[in-house]
Amino acid sequence: MATAPLIPGQKPRSNLEELLEGVWKQNPVFVMVLGMCPTLAVSVSAMNAMSMGLATAFVLVGSSLLVSLMRNLVPKEVRIATYILIIATFVTVVDYAIQAISLALYDALGAFIQLIVVNCIILGRAEAHASKNRPVKAVLNAIGMGAGFTIGLFALGAVREILGAGKLFGVSLFGPDFQPWVVMVLPPGGFFVLGAWLLLFNWLDSRKAAPAKPTESHAHV
């Protein structure tokens, strides 16, 4: 059985590490800042954001599995085209599935479901991870990345919905006197909230680095 070609000097990673990589250390939304078009466009409410995250996670897991299974069959020259076709197939499946399950959700997400095809996270994972690893590892990594993406989207969607509409998952939080901060559900709010989350993480990082003693304690997940 072909073992994964690793970068020299890098230890083979355990399955748990593969799974957790995407959730925290390499979170696609907050750390890698990839796939932002759907992130910002559909994170108007927590519900939309979660649905989008799960749809993307499904495509990610499905395409990673298939790419990993086919990694020795696909000629190097046409690999990107093959990946895109695989991804587009899964996206079509998701597109029709959502249309069948909830038409209201389908209308809310609109063309952004189909735009999952050009989400850089998915192609990035296919090229950088799934094409070099065995199916189990590829799927675990994809699940982690998908979960990380969903968490990121939820963090954005929840903040925007709470501030912009005073609700969470459609449930009113502050009673009828709440004056909604409308700009948060409008496009600028998306940029501001993601910017604010990144600021928070930058600040936490800088606080961690500040006590001059860079210990190994924060290196583990």
Place this chain on the structure above:
Amino acid sequence: MSESVSQIFIGTLLANNFVLAMFLGLCPFLGVSARLNTALPMGAATTFVMLVASLCAFGLNWLVTALHLEFLRLIAYIVIIAAAVQLVEMVLKKTSPVLFRALGIYLALITTNCAVLGVALFQTAREYRFIQSLTFALAGGLGFTLALLLMAGLRERLSLANIPNVVQGTALSLLLAGLLSLAFMGFAGLGAGE
């Protein structure tokens, strides 16, 4: 859809700017907007590919609908966009090597620009006719270029400013984009269909 051509043009260029209101093409928007002299060629190349993609998608949509193969639409679009980018690359290489070298790296990246696929998908969803589709693509591309140029201008000014470390990098770009987006919201209502 009965929007007039000028309504579509103004609306897409300003009020519903692709980057700042519809969140399409954010990756190049944040990635290539560090300097003005790369922002302009990138915007021009993207606009051109968007026009080609819009043209192809229009024909393809007609074909796919005529054959009752709607479920293949997305796959067909992405393939034709990749092919269009490849074609543009080859034509440019033959006719204008100077321009090709100037754009070289960016051209290939345009395939995964969601603004390009976005044009094809939105013009289908809104049932634009031929001229409307081309106007939509042109205005979308020009709007993308405009946003890119504004952002590059801001970032060039800020590269000399004294900024706290915490705000450096992507966070700063996002906050700037938010302010730009807020400014563009002033155009809301321009070119609206009613």
